[in-house]
Amino acid sequence: MENNLKMKDMILTYIIIGIIALLGNWAGYHVSPIKALPGMLIIVLITIVGWGIKKILPINLPAVIYISLIALLVTTKIFPGSEWITKETGNVNFLALATPILAYAGLSFGKDLNQFKKLGWRIVVISFVVYTGTFVISTIMAELSFRFIGKF
Amino acid sequence: MSAKPSMFSWKVHLFVLILVCVSELIGVHELGLGIGTITLFPMLYALIIGSIMSIPKLKILKKKEMQISANILGISFMLFIAKLGTMMGPQLMELFKSGIPLLLQEAGHILGTIILGLPIALLIGMKRETIGATFSIDREPNLAIISEKYRSDSPEGRGALGVYVCGTLFGALYLSLLTSVIAKLDIFHPLSLAMGAGVGSGSMMAAVTGTLVTIYPEQAGTIAVFSGGANLITTLLGTYICVFISLPLTEFLYNKLNPILGRKHRNEIKNIKT
Secondary structure, eight states: OGGGOOHHHHHHHHHHHHHHHHHHHHHHHOOOHHHHHHHHHHHHHHHHHHHHHHHHSSSOOOHHHHHHHHHHHHTSTTSTTHHHHHHHHTTSOHHHHHHHHHHHHHHTGGGGHHHHHTSOHHHHHHHHHHHHHHHHHHHHHHHHHHHHTTOO | OOSOOOOOOHHHHHHHHHHHHHHHHHOOEEEEETTEEEEEOHHHHHHHHHHHHTOGGGOSSOHHHHHHHHHHHHHHHHHHHHHHHHHHGGGHHHHHHTHHHHHHHHHHHHHHHHHHHHHHHHHTTOOTHHHHHHSSOOOHHHHHHHHHHHOTTSHHHHHHHHHHHHIIIIIHHHHHHHHHHHHHHTOSOHHHHHHHTOOSOHHHHHHHHHHHHHHOGGGHHHHHHHHHHHHHHHHHHHHHHIIIIIHHHHHHHHHHHHHHHOHHHHHHHHHHHO
16 A cells, blocks of 8 residues: 555644654653654654655665664764754654554554454464564574673 | 545544543553563553454444554554664664674564464464465565465465454554563563564564563663664565565475374375275
């Protein structure tokens, strides 16, 4: 669906989510929305620029990649103003941004419920096994290699 | 999906706003259960209360509004990814120093679904659905790969779709609870768990990272940086590795292991003998 989205709709949606997250940031982490506003604007801007690049470039990479790389780039020490960007975005708690996402996820729950009821028990069991596998085995690999390089 | 997906519903946004504020005000709580302590935090309340509100029988939301909510979800997590990116920039050297763990954890993410999933799927008697179900965590890009190779109404396609549906409904909640339980065992360093969080799905990654940060608040910054780093690599390499390594490997292992572990085959062999 990524390619079908209208830029105007996306920008408006990001602004609305930004406002919700600012209020959550205030309720949960006691940062006033005015103080966190510049940081939130930067985050929204990075996201929109990431989308813009995706739409322009002919390579079919997910937008997430561009967004991650831009956010990473503008906060590395060599980028002009990176200290200010880091400081301002630091006022937005990343959990405050995650809560609205899971609220949207929750509200879409009923959509797939009928499809779920049709699934056999085996596929349900295997789903949980698959998610356990990817999480636990990569954790084990990380732990072993961290110990190997002597980080802890 | 030729029509432009709609992203507009004031009702959905208003519900999210209320869910967020209520959830943040409830705050963090610990729940002691037989199997361990479970950490409850705002994200989970928003997810659980939202899910309950979305149950069709309650008639609070229309099907169309649920679809809009899913459409918004599909782009909303990018704000979270952008925020994680801004935390990664200043720590870039730290990430480079952990290059080996970052690569090896990625192997764990890619192979983890197959190593654990494939044998168990065969043991409980699944047939070719196994291939679609266990070659990856079956998010949207993976579904596209499967339907391209096998068609979406093939057994392989049904296996992938089944895991997709379960993951969409319960993945974030399940992984959050699993993270609570595993973290409390105290076997793994928080940073290893943080890397484990980079499963390549926005909401699941947010849920696991959120759980870890709530359990280890003093390491919040580094946890976010490492889960962000792991997730970026999973997203970057995921699709290619899926096509060129995971899927052929899963098929190969299925053909090798099905005669040994598969239920039907064992019965057939028995029948031939008797």
